[in-house]
Structures are given as structure tokens and as C-alpha cells.
Amino acid sequence: MHELSLADAIVSALVKKCEEEGWGAVRVVNLRVGALRQVFPEMLRFAFETLVKDTPLSGAALEIEEVPLSWRCGECGSVWAEETGVCPLCGSFRRETVSGMELEIQSVEVEAP
Numbered sequence: 001m002h003e004l005s006l007a008d009a010i011v012s013a014l015v016k017k018c019e020e021e022g023w024g025a026v027r028v029v030n031l032r033v034g035a036l037r038q039v040f041p042e043m044l045r046f047a048f049e050t051l052v053k054d055t056p057l058s059g060a061a062l063e064i065e066e067v068p069l070s071w072r073c074g075e076c077g078s079v080w081a082e083e084t085g086v087c088p089l090c091g092s093f094r095r096e097t098v099s100g101m102e103l104e105i106q107s108v109e110v111e112a113p
């Protein structure tokens with residue numbers, strides 16, 4: 001269950017940020033998670049809600065944007081989003097990940113103290 005350690009890392013980072021920036025309260029946390037991270041949003045949200053109790057993030061909503069997987073062909077440069085390993089244009093197996101590895105806090109909505 002890596003959602004728990006992921007939520008723990010997010011909450012720890014934001015609690016630290018609250019102290020540094022003097023935020024009153026955090027209302028919304030916008031997170032971007034790529035498909036390749038294999039995160040279950042409901043489990044992540046549950047872990048987050050459990051961990052924020054008794055912190056300045058208590059009551060904050062966790063918004064999770066799931067970023068779909070996409071590939072770029074190493075031969076012809078075309079980009080495709082389906083989860084197929086072969087370039088639909090030229091049939092090449094050479095590919096690189098364009099999106100799907102994201103794991104970042106996009107933005108945070110806070111209240112002044």
C-alpha cells in the first residue's frame with residue numbers, strides 16, 4: 001500500500017510549508033499523478049484524510065488529477081496515448097514516455113492566518 005507512504009510524504013511536506021510560509025489553513029491540495037504511478041486515488045484520499053487530522057491541513061480537500069500515459073516514437077516522433085507498445089504510425093518498438101510518470105503537487109489553496 002504505497003498510497004500511505006505517498007500521502008505521508010505529501011502531508012509532511014505541506015505541514016513544513018505551512019510553518020515556513022505562515023499559512024493559516026490549507027483548503028485544497030491539487031495533485032497530479034501519472035498513470036504509471038499505479039496510485040489508487042480513493043486509497044490516497046483516504047490516507048490523506050487520516051493523516052491530516054490535528055495538522056494545519058485538517059479538513060483540506062485532496063484533488064487528484066490523473067495524467068494518462070502517452071508515448072513518443074523514437075523513429076518517427078509521433079505521440080500516442082493508447083497503452084500499446086508499438087508506434088501506430090510506423091510500427092517501431094522504440095519509444096519513450098511523454099507523460100504518465102507525474103507525481104507532483106500542482107497547487108495549493110490556502111487561507112491567510
Ligand SMILES: [Zn+2]
Nearest residue numbers: 073076087090
Ligand atoms: Zn513511429
